[in-house]
Amino acid sequence: MFKLIALKRRFRETFGLWRKVFWLLSYSGKWLGFAVLGLTLAEIAFSIGSLLMIKSLAETMIAAEDLRAQSDTFLWYILLLLLVFLAGRIAAALGNYVRSKQGYVVTDYVNRAIQERAVKADLSFYDSAEYYDSLQGARQAGAGRPAQVVANTLNVLRSMLMLGSIMIVIATVEWLVLPICFAAVVLILVVQIYFTRERFQLQRQLVPKERRALYADFLMTSEPYAKEIRLWDLGSYLRKVYIQQRKLIREDYNVIEWRKALSESCVALISALLLSTVIAYLLYRFSAGAATLSDLVIVVLLLLRAELSGRNFVAALSRLYDDQLYLSQIFGFLDLKARIESSAGALPVPTHIWNGIQMKDVCFTYPGADEPTLHDVSLDIKPGRFTALVGGNGSGKTTLIKLLCRLYDPEKGQILLDGADVRGFATKSYRRLFSVIFQDFVQFAFSGAVNVQLADLGHKPDFDRMRKATKLSGADEVLEELPQGYDTLLSRMFDGGVELSGGQWQKVALARAVFPESRFLILDEPTSAIDPNAEAALFEGFRSKLGGRGALVISHRLSTIRMADYTYVLDKGRIVEEGTHDELIARGGRYAQMFERQGRGYRR
Ligand SMILES: Nc1ncnc2c1ncn2[C@@H]1O[C@H](COP(=O)(O)OP(=O)(O)OP(=O)(O)O)[C@@H](O)[C@H]1O
Numbered sequence: 266m267f268k269l270i271a272l273k274r275r276f277r278e279t280f281g282l283w284r285k286v287f288w289l290l291s292y293s294g295k296w297l298g299f300a301v302l303g304l305t306l307a308e309i310a311f312s313i314g315s316l317l318m319i320k321s322l323a324e325t326m327i328a329a330e331d332l333r334a335q336s337d338t339f340l341w342y343i344l345l346l347l348l349v350f351l352a353g354r355i356a357a358a359l360g361n362y363v364r365s366k367q368g369y370v371v372t373d374y375v376n377r378a379i380q381e382r383a384v385k386a387d388l389s390f391y392d393s394a395e396y397y398d399s400l401q402g403a404r405q406a407g408a409g410r411p412a413q414v415v416a417n418t419l420n421v422l423r424s425m426l427m428l429g430s431i432m433i434v435i436a437t438v439e440w441l442v443l444p445i446c447f448a449a450v451v452l453i454l455v456v457q458i459y460f461t462r463e464r465f466q467l468q469r470q471l472v473p474k475e476r477r478a479l480y481a482d483f484l485m486t487s488e489p490y491a492k493e494i495r496l497w498d499l500g501s502y503l504r505k506v507y508i509q510q511r512k513l514i515r516e517d518y519n520v521i522e523w524r525k526a527l528s529e530s531c532v533a534l535i536s537a538l539l540l541s542t543v544i545a546y547l548l549y550r551f552s553a554g555a556a557t558l559s560d561l562v563i564v565v566l567l568l569l570r571a572e573l574s575g576r577n578f579v580a581a582l583s584r585l586y587d588d589q590l591y592l593s594q595i596f597g598f599l600d601l602k603a604r605i606e607s608s609a610g611a612l613p614v615p616t617h618i619w620n621g622i623q624m625k626d627v628c629f630t631y632p633g634a635d636e637p638t639l640h641d642v643s644l645d646i647k648p649g650r651f652t653a654l655v656g657g658n659g660s661g662k663t664t665l666i667k668l669l670c671r672l673y674d675p676e677k678g679q680i681l682l683d684g685a686d687v688r689g690f691a692t693k694s695y696r697r698l699f700s701v702i703f704q705d706f707v708q709f710a711f712s713g714a715v716n717v718q719l720a721d722l723g724h725k726p727d728f729d730r731m732r733k734a735t736k737l738s739g740a741d742e743v744l745e746e747l748p749q750g751y752d753t754l755l756s757r758m759f760d761g762g763v764e765l766s767g768g769q770w771q772k773v774a775l776a777r778a779v780f781p782e783s784r785f786l787i788l789d790e791p792t793s794a795i796d797p798n799a800e801a802a803l804f805e806g807f808r809s810k811l812g813g814r815g816a817l818v819i820s821h822r823l824s825t826i827r828m829a830d831y832t833y834v835l836d837k838g839r840i841v842e843e844g845t846h847d848e849l850i851a852r853g854g855r856y857a858q859m860f861e862r863q864g865r866g867y868r869r
Pocket residue numbers: 392631632634638656657658659660661662663664665704
């Protein structure tokens with residue numbers, strides 16, 4: 266009973282997989298699909314046709330009493346055979362062309378689908394090794410697999426038809442040979458399928474080791490790590506890590522390949538014994554006068570052909586099985602569902618925001634972490650107000666921003682926009698409320714102009730608006746002095762690019778954050794690499810620069826924080842103090858101590 270249920274489930278899974286493959290293939294277009302199918306069927310028909318013609322020619326020649334007298338007939342026959350053969354080759358060449366054309370279209374599509382899924386995945390996926398394994402599995406399976414499936418299915422079909430035709434022809438001469446050939450094919454097939462599955466399972470187990478090796482390779486070959494790797498002379502250490510992982514991977518594969526080679530040798534021995542038995546049986550029939558010489562010659566010739574077709578059939582079928590296993594990895598990744606998605610009936614965010622955002626008793630624990638990072642955090646971000654957040658390293662400031670922007674959802678408590686739970690708004694439109702600069706902002710290897718405008722691709726490029734943003738952040742002076750001004754490529758990775766300093770990059774990233782006309786500006790240590798003059802220029806009259814937007818600024822520099830309208834102090838994931846600068850100083854608590862300590866440092 267259980268077996269039946271499991272079989273049914275497996276059948277449903279396989280059927281579902283094939284449906285998805287055909288859905289993917291349909292993406293390459295109806296006509297290309299028909300061309301692939303038509304040409305492959307033509308190729309198969311011509312192959313079988315030429316086989317039957319050879320058989321018929323051999324029979325006629327053996328039976329002919331006077332070969333010379335019938336030479337004209339044979340000549341025409343051979344000519345026709347050549348034409349069929351030629352037509353088969355042309356169909357094969359055109360078939361290869363349309364299949365590879367379909368392959369390129371589908372491969373690009375699958376790659377795009379993987380990228381789309383990766384971009385839409387929750388940020389929390391990046392907290393789990395399982396997600397990386399799944400992504401690596403999909404990448405290893407290869408985006409070309411679905412297209413490969415077409416070629417392999419057709420190969421199975423072709424080799425099966427060829428084998429079937431040969432078997433039928435053999436059966437007309439000597440049917441007893443059939444079960445023996447069948448047994449040999451099944452035996453080879455079982456071994457191939459078994460090891461295909463073993464190899465696939467091993468590959469899945471080895472993904473973490475593969476990722477470790479790839480990581481070491483990535484560190485050795487990527488620009489951001491080049492300085493430290495040279496200074497600390499880490500090359501030999503990383504190479505050792507890489508070699509170690511590769512060695513473990515190789516050893517595991519070698520064990521399987523060795524077992525496979527042994528099993529294949531045994532199967533080859535059994536097949537040879539079976540074949541010898543068949544030939545001995547035919548010889549016996551011939552010597553007993555029960556079979557003619559032509560029967561003997563035809564069956565031996567066809568048996569040799571059947572051996573080749575049988576091997577092709579088994580190889581094609583095990584490749585197809587391999588495809589099916591690997592495709593499940595691609596579809597497994599594509600089926601990952603983001604948890605933070607707009608719910609059915611999600612609303613767009615309101616056009617006017619009156620009270621802003623409110624965090625109410627928010628608790629949050631990272632997936633897989635033992636301890637919560639935020640405990641009962643309550644905080645307001647009001648339109649037109651410069652709000653500051655201070656706290657020691659690891660106190661949870663960046664985490665709080667991630668929750669505000671709905672990169673994660675709280676475990677307990679609520680985040681409200683004008684009193685409504687933000688989970689009720691469409692995620693995309695809610696996230697567009699924010700312009701954020703994170704501490705680890707991205708340095709895109711694009712031009713200066715693109716680096717700024719990336720934050721708002723929904724609008725037409727607007728040079729004046731971009732100038733306003735770069736002027737506010739101080740990036741205007743940086744970009745204007747470059748060889749091609751704003752159009753200069755900000756990377757040495759490609760020809761004609763330049764490299765900016767850390768502070769210059771931060772000004773560009775800051776311009777990107779202020780460029781969109783979003784309602785809330787969130788700056789996570791926006792001036793950590795910027796010189797004090799530029800920082801003072803940025804925050805001078807900051808409230809009027811906000812133009813009605815709400816701002817949340819995280820900084821360790823209290824010279825910046827003192828300009829804020831309202832400040833929250835975070836400690837070990839809890840808001841421990843809040844108020845204006847004067848209120849917090851008067852209170853003489855943690856904020857006042859921090860301020861006093863920093864001020865002492867400057868006075869010394
Ligand atoms: N993706 C994550 N998974 C698990 N724990 C995390 C993750 N990101 C951060 N943490 C943990 O959450 C805590 C708060 O980190 P967070 O980055 O919010 O601190 P922070 O106040 O911004 O610190 P800093 O001032 O150093 O930037 C830290 O203990 C950190 O180890």
